[in-house]
Amino acid sequence: MYFAALLARTEDGWEASDTELDDVETLDDLADLADLAREATADDDETVLVLLEQEGIWYGVIRIDGEDDPRVFVSNAAGAARSAYGEILLTPELLGQEPEDDSALDSLTDLDGTEDGEPDPAGGSGADAGADPDAPPGTPAGPVGDTELLEDLGVSEKQLLALQSDAVNEIADMLGAADVLEAVR
Structure with a gap:
């Protein structure tokens, strides 16, 4: 079972909305969803997080700050690679692979x-x-991506890597957004 939610940081705290990923095919599509969430806030430079999990197998965090490129963390690349939604996040750059220009x-x-x-x-x-x-x-069997993407929000690399089941709820709790996330779950 999958769950995906957007958390947008505002002056008043976090705002959450659940999101459907049926039309999302690329990381850029996810960033576009984050832009829509940001439009609901007063500031276009606010942080937006996309939290995505396949229950008990993997979770991912995508962070978009203003016009910056998305920062991505995936807890289990091998598990995510077997998932339609996980494949969206596992770009060649995230996996440390060369673009598909390899010679035969x-x-x-x-x-x-x-x-x-x-x-x-x-x-x-x-x-x-x-x-x-x-x-x-x-595809590596463990975590990939930016393990420090939530450091400035109070979630250390060590905490992020230690999360197992119910990771999305635990991340929201550490961010102080558990109540707003629960409202959309």
Whole structure:
């Protein structure tokens, strides 16, 4: 089960609204949703957070400040990669991958010199050793993105990384926005 909400910071505290992601296909589409939420506030430079979770599997936080590029954190890239909504957040840049300009030769050989799918003589399976077998190749099994995106709002990197289930509610609670989030849940 998925849940997504927008939190917009205002002079009076946080305002929350739930959001449908049916028409969202890219990170830019999410940023456009945040812009709509920001229009409801008095200041176009206010912080807007998009909180997204797939219950018990992964959560994501997207932060948009004014005209800045969105900052993104995903708790479990491999789990999110198997999700239609998670794929929106897992851009090549977030995953530390090159844009899809790779030559055919580069895609045939892993960095360790083995061909894709060829066992690594050291016992692994090439560059994807230890990766989630159900996730797309090159997707890390753990968190990715900006782990410090909520530091100035009172949620430390350590706290963000320690969250497991019910992460969206815990983040809202740490931000002082639990009541407004609960109202839209």
